[in-house]
Amino acid sequence: MSLPLGKIIVMRHTSKSIATIAALSFVISSCDSSTSKETVETPSDSTYAPVETKDANTDYAPAFEGQTRVAGLKTITPFEATVLADGLNRPWGIANLPDGRLLITEKEGTLRIASQAGNLSEAITGLPAVNSNGQGGLLGITIDPNFESNRMVYWVFSQDTPGGTLTAVAKGRLADDEKSVENAQVIYQATPAHKGNLHYGGRILFDKTGNIFVSTGERSDIETRPLAQDLNAALGKVLRITPNGDPAPGNPFEGRSDARAEIYSYGHRNVQGLAFHPVTGDLWEGEFGPRGGDEVNRIEPGKNYGWPIITYGLEYNGNKIGDAIQQQDGLEQPVYYWDPVLSPSGMTFFAGNSIPEWENNLFIAGLSSVHIARLVIKDNKVVGEERLLEDEAQRFRDVHQGKDGALYAVTDSGRLYRIGKKQ
Numbered sequence: 322m323s324l325p326l327g328k329i330i331v332m333r334h335t336s337k338s339i340a341t342i343a344a345l346s347f348v349i350s351s352c353d354s355s356t357s358k359e360t361v362e363t364p365s366d367s368t369y370a371p372v373e374t375k376d377a378n379t380d381y382a383p384a385f386e387g388q389t390r391v392a393g394l395k396t397i398t399p400f401e402a403t404v405l406a407d408g409l410n411r412p413w414g415i416a417n418l419p420d421g422r423l424l425i426t427e428k429e430g431t432l433r434i435a436s437q438a439g440n441l442s443e444a445i446t447g448l449p450a451v452n453s454n455g456q457g458g459l460l461g462i463t464i465d466p467n468f469e470s471n472r473m474v475y476w477v478f479s480q481d482t483p484g485g486t487l488t489a490v491a492k493g494r495l496a497d498d499e500k501s502v503e504n505a506q507v508i509y510q511a512t513p514a515h516k517g518n519l520h521y522g523g524r525i526l527f528d529k530t531g532n533i534f535v536s537t538g539e540r541s542d543i544e545t546r547p548l549a550q551d552l553n554a555a556l557g558k559v560l561r562i563t564p565n566g567d568p569a570p571g572n573p574f575e576g577r578s579d580a581r582a583e584i585y586s587y588g589h590r591n592v593q594g595l596a597f598h599p600v601t602g603d604l605w606e607g608e609f610g611p612r613g614g615d616e617v618n619r620i621e622p623g624k625n626y627g628w629p630i631i632t633y634g635l636e637y638n639g640n641k642i643g644d645a646i647q648q649q650d651g652l653e654q655p656v657y658y659w660d661p662v663l664s665p666s667g668m669t670f671f672a673g674n675s676i677p678e679w680e681n682n683l684f685i686a687g688l689s690s691v692h693i694a695r696l697v698i699k700d701n702k703v704v705g706e707e708r709l710l711e712d713e714a715q716r717f718r719d720v721h722q723g724k725d726g727a728l729y730a731v732t733d734s735g736r737l738y739r740i741g742k743k744q
């Protein structure tokens with residue numbers, strides 16, 4: 322990979338004729354029927370074939386129309402992607418600092434600050450040791466809502482304990498000289514520990530009440546998989562905790578003796594994406610399915626998202642999972658799923674309208690699929706999908722909206738991209 326830093330890669334609508342065709346077909350269809358105003362706002366919707374053209378791993382039928390393989394889309398507003406840096410070491414998570422610079426975790430346990438021009442700081446020291454084997458390491462990161470006064474940073478990592486590794490949450494103060502994190506302390510451990518190195522989840526973000534959402538995984542192995550359904554285990558969950566690591570007040574299982582009060586939702590496999598919708602404020606998540614069955618879910622408190630009872634995927638060896646059912650009363654359906662898989666890691670909603678058709682869209686970093694998925698969402702359903710930066714052939718680990726409104730993405734090969742309106 323010898324792409325020079327700062328090289329501008331123009332990623333835009335490749336052919337004017339396609340846009341014209343899209344506009345024309347829209348005019349025709351709107352004459353043919355008394356279509357609603359919604360169609361007018363998105364003339365490119367339903368114009369293209371679904372972006373996925375490969376066979377699915379299963380013949381499972383979706384629970385509703387639009388749950389998978391929706392209409393393909395193409396962004397019309399010219400945009401560009403720039404490689405700001407390519408020297409990161411397995412970057413994993415991105416958070417904004419108040420001045421617009423980015424805090425970026427690196428899987429092996431280091432933390433760096435990137436300027437908006439892409440200059441990287443030295444590794445920031447003072448973080449507790451991580452176990453970076455397999456999928457473990459230093460994972461998601463966020464800053465305190467009052468960072469400007471307290472300089473507190475919160476992160477997720479895989480921690481060694483006597484019984485194995487686990488997903489842990491820690492916090493510390495970013496030193497004034499930004500060379501270290503001071504007084505780092507582990508505030509939460511997602512027990513039980515397990516001797517394995519897969520499915521740690523790992524995203525973290527603050528909600529409006531000043532509490533923290535954290536995602537975990539079920540650690541992948543057959544013996545831990547059922548813990549996604551166990552309300553006395555923190556594996557395979559979305560958790561909501563206070564900045565001190567206690568269960569957040571108002572959680573759905575608060576006061577119940579048969580459940581952990583930090584659990585917010587359950588029945589998840591491996592949640593590497595969390596984001597709030599800019600308009601509704603709802604929490605959305607993305608999680609890895611097995612072979613097929615990667616999911617996007619809209620998270621509601623106390624609900625069961627099904628794994629491993631229902632899934633649209635198969636075991637990696639092709640065997641069916643459980644009773645091979647995809648829908649069951651009491652278990653939530655994903656808003657959207659992929660088969661074959663996207664490998665969804667970090668995700669973000671695009672707030673603002675610097676690229677008008679991107680407003681309130683969901684962007685998801687794809688690993689094995691080597692692209693960023695753009696999903697257009699209306700009334701909590703996915704109505705369009707586009708693949709971005711596919712030609713870059715990068716494993717995208719996180720995508721995040723910066724203070725300047727552009728998207729920033731990191732890849733397993735160490736690149737930091739800025740993706741925004743063409744200047």
Ligand SMILES: [Ca+2]
Nearest residue numbers: 616626627628
């Ligand atoms: Ca599910």
